[in-house]
Amino acid sequence: MPAAISVHNLRKMYGSKAAVDGLDLEVPRGCFFGFLGPNGAGKTTTIRMLMGLAPPTSGSIELLGLAMPEHALEVKGKIGLVPDESLLFDHLTGYEFTEFVGRMYGLERPVARERARELLELFELDSEPRKLIGDYSKGMRKRVAMAAALIHRPELFLLDEPFEGVDAVGARLMKEILLEQVRHGATMFLTSHVLEVVERLCDRVAIIQQGRLVLSGAMAELRSGSETLEDVFVRVVGAERPAETLDWL
């Protein structure tokens, strides 16, 4: 069975600066994959290219065995996206947005409406049904994005900082749901700055820095001895700096 995500020599230039620079990545199916990197490393740009929102400058992308952008329609129907906040519709309520997403994935309206109701109950977003997404807190926006991503039962999830701003209870619920999806055969591609979460959830990890892949492998292999993922991350991205740089602090 082909990999869930297969990326070869992917490059994205912004002017003269390379946001993603010759990235090669293989994400096996049924895997919970953590995609890590410091701020500005190119994680969100990579997800935007995977979704067809930003055209790559060069390189190739295959999702679920299908080449992008040639099979974009077929692929997009099988993907659940928890994007950065800019892709939500601020003037819709959580119900309306989730139902809308379901209908965009081809669900019949009654089915989309029923699933939207159930998902918003599950994510505890049903207490203020008339509240617009634009008035949601950051955590609520992430929860509604997650609810919408689940509505069509996708095979591959692209999750861009899904736990950002989500409270502990909400985050736990989201993690349980995602792990349940993986148990049912779905693949997760997760970017997160919360390394403890990545460490607990992911079985494979890749780290990029300045658009280049600097480390990739199974979680168990990457951590040697008592090293945590944070230790590995800091070592790999070369950010081991003494904290006493300002003598007055």
Place this chain on the structure above:
Amino acid sequence: MISRQTRAIVWAQWCSTRNRFFRANRAGTAFTTVLGVIWYGAFCYLAVMVAFLLSNPDEPASLRNALPAAFLICFLYWQLIPVLSASMGSSLDIRKLLVYPVQRRDLFRLEVVLRTSTSVEMLLLLTGAGIGLLLNPKVSRWAPLALLPFVAFNLLCSAGVRDLLVRLLARKRVREIVVFLLVLAAALPQALLLTGGSRGRVRQFFSSESSAAWPWTATARLAEGEFSWLSVSALFAWLAAAYVFGRWQFERGLSFDLSEATARSAPSARAASRLEW
């Protein structure tokens, strides 16, 4: 599946508009309702007046003189509204729909359909004009059909103009230049009217004597029942050009990467990289 998606997008647009409307408190909603009733009521009234005027068979001369100018104003209004709607975000951002399994050409159709919601005023007036012309015994029955390609021309052009402006306004330095040009453009008619030598040209531009190659003049002549292949060709050539322009700008808009635009317009040097204190 496509029609299902189309219905979903139109429904989301409707919800979005309705939610914006009812977002304010009761006083705000009441104020917006009254304002809306007055605004659209005025255009309904104008549409009835236009229908009444154009149905009168005894005023062919005034009709002939007024129509091209009226259609030109209609065109300008239709193209200016996107500037406002782009800044106020009153319509769905089609680019956000790229993450869903929907064809680009279907998105373009939707974008054009959604443009109708931003110029309801002009649709009301043109409907009034169409009914008036239909009721006028001196005007051929087919003549009001000329309004249909004119509406399509305006919708396509409006979609293109909106996409173009959204992209231009996203770039820092270009944004200032565009705003400056828009201010200049707004002052242009007054400047032309104040210039004595140009007054005749301006009047001619607005009259039925202006070249039949302009879409508003061609539409006016055809709508008056004055059939000519020149007017038909001109109108459909403008329609085709508007389609090409609208589609081209739409495709560029879909491929437009805000991060890239920001990166290109940002200064390359990191001026704030040192802590001088």
